[in-house]
Amino acid sequence: MMMIDLDKYFSIESLQKDLDEAANEEFNHILETTGGKISNSAISLSTKISEHPDHNFPVSDYSSYNDDMWLLEYTNGQNPVKIHFYEEDEQYNGLKRVLLYYSIPDFSVFGTIKSYNTVKPYLTLFNILISYVFKHNHLSASDPSDIGCITPTMLNEALDRAKLNKDAPRHYHSLFRMIRLWISLSTQEVIPEEYRIDIDLTYVDNKKRRKDVVKHFQGTVSTWIPFSENELAQLMDYSLFWLENALPKLMNVRDYLGGLNLVKNSDAPFASWEKNEEFENLTNITINEINVMCSNRRYDKTRLENCSKPYYYSWKNQYAIALDHIRNSLFILVGLLVGMRAREMGQIMLDDIYKDNNEEYWINITRFKTTNDPNYQGETEVIPIPYFIGACVDSFRHLKSLSDFNKQGYLFQSNKSRKVLNNFTPGQIRLITDEIKQFTGIERIHTHRFRKTVAEMLIRRSEKNIDLIRMLFGHESYSMTLKYIARNPFMVNSIAEAIQVNFTEDFHEVIRNIRDESYSGKSAERIASAIIKTPEKFVGKQLKLQIMNYVSHLLSSGEMWFIHRAAIGTYCIHSGEIKIDNLPPCLIGKKNLGHSLSPDISNCQLECEYCVVVEKAKKAISDNIHFYHSVLGSTDSISKKSEAMIRNKLVANEKHLEALNVNHHKVKKALKMKVVQL
Missing domain, CATH: 1.10.443 (hpI Integrase; Chain A)
Structure with a gap:
């Protein structure tokens, strides 16, 4: 089958625009639930509390507003949806109640929240708000004078700190959402006065800030949300x-x-x-x-x-x-x-x-x-x-x-x-x-x-997914569907993006090690040759186009890509269909394998042809070799079958160690020679 020319369909600019559009659309959907004009027919929490000074009114079929724990939904066979108000967090519980009340589907005034499970992420958002705004500034959420001390500058500084938190990239847009919800509810006076924040929303939610939040949001996996x-x-x-x-x-x-x-x-x-x-x-x-x-x-x-x-x-x-x-x-x-x-x-x-x-x-x-x-x-x-x-x-x-x-x-x-x-x-x-x-x-x-969604299903090859994919496309085999999809550049792009999102850390780590350090394994050899041939395609945004072309090549052959870290410095890079009569070492001896087979990374074996080893594994491999020699030195205590298995493992480890030594800085040196020749 002739491969499609992806360069004809996509450019770095068009791919970036596509990501921008996806991030904007996803983020706008999120923001719909944290602001907007509240309907006059909505009964506000302020009104309910004025009618029930003891706060004894229902928030669900199981709980009242003043309970120490809200049980919102209970379904047989599923974890109940509940919110705890712990005694040690008493200074935050009042604000927690008024904000999370509006995340309950029955009382939501922004957007269309229909699932009680939505409350769980809002609980996380609230904790982020408390951490960056209250705890950092030593403020209490139960003291109206402390809330009155909060200024636009404090909120923007909190957002800037969240943005710089590399360990929790989602905190930035999460904090932005919760601040927006708090100000929106306060401005329209639907929460009790003692919990309102008197700040104009535009001090926080303005064109410059929103553009920055969306840009940051785009860099997180939150923009990749297939349907469940x-x-x-x-x-x-x-x-x-x-x-x-x-x-x-x-x-x-x-x-x-x-x-x-x-x-x-x-x-x-x-x-x-x-x-x-x-x-x-x-x-x-x-x-x-x-x-x-x-x-x-x-x-x-x-x-x-x-x-x-x-x-x-x-x-x-x-x-x-x-x-x-x-x-x-x-x-x-x-x-x-x-x-x-x-x-x-x-x-x-x-x-x-x-x-x-x-x-x-x-x-x-x-x-x-x-x-x-x-x-x-x-x-x-x-x-x-x-x-x-x-x-x-x-x-x-x-x-x-x-x-x-x-x-x-x-x-x-x-x-x-x-x-x-x-x-x-x-x-x-x-x-x-x-x-x-x-x-x-x-x-x-x-x-x-x-x-x-379909791209995600294609790379996560569960039996249920494969059967559904075959049914949707009307094909007899999964391989036939992949070849069919290879003719569609839009689906190839989506699958490449899915691979990037799901395997990006592992793939980039493999690329970096092959390019800058050392490597061993058939797949690594192919990648190294490609880097030496076209090094410009393995840096920055060009890498996505390279992944797309590689995915297109695999799909046209009826194959899908699998890459996953197995151990420190060891990766499984597999493409194609695993046949029951030609199992990789990680699956040999396993029972009830089913029809759709994927490598078992928990049982990765160095003698496997799909195994890629990089510099970080060198010490572990050296230790393995020393251990195997020690065991073989006392062959009287092991069976012939065990001895043969250990010798196979020893050979595999020695081959990888030799390749790591031979290939040390091989690509880096080749690229330098190429530059000199140019």
């Missing part, structure tokens, strides 16, 4: 209900309505001389107690007096709502399995998806590179899409061919709206993700999370 297993299940349940269960029924409705003589106006009602049971049966659809579509019948006596059909059926609005559910479902699958960014998804037209003579579906994608050219309209590329998506789009196209639903031809435009859509904007994408959030209950839905 439960969230993915909810998305798939919603999507497959509409595409597998509802879509065939709607096709029947469309064909039936298409054969009727509908009134030629914007509502396109159906008129009848009498109740039409066929119309009512076909246009009122309920599946698994979910309303898919319904029609509304009216009787107008005056129409009969005017010799017109008196029964009047409206259907179009309900049909449009059903079409938008189909659209949302396609958006989920395209986001998961095609991996495009929001801008590319917004430009897809219905006619951009088609089937070729080989019964394969393809999609025309307009891709955009970073450029200063105001006339740049993007470049169109063709990539494959799973058959199931293509077939569903064909059906969706047929549904939209009724009446005026084809509109301007955008795949993802609203079917309910009657506005002419001249250009698909990020606002339209946000409307779709808001609807998906509404119908699935999942927070923080955006296009970056979709493609991150």
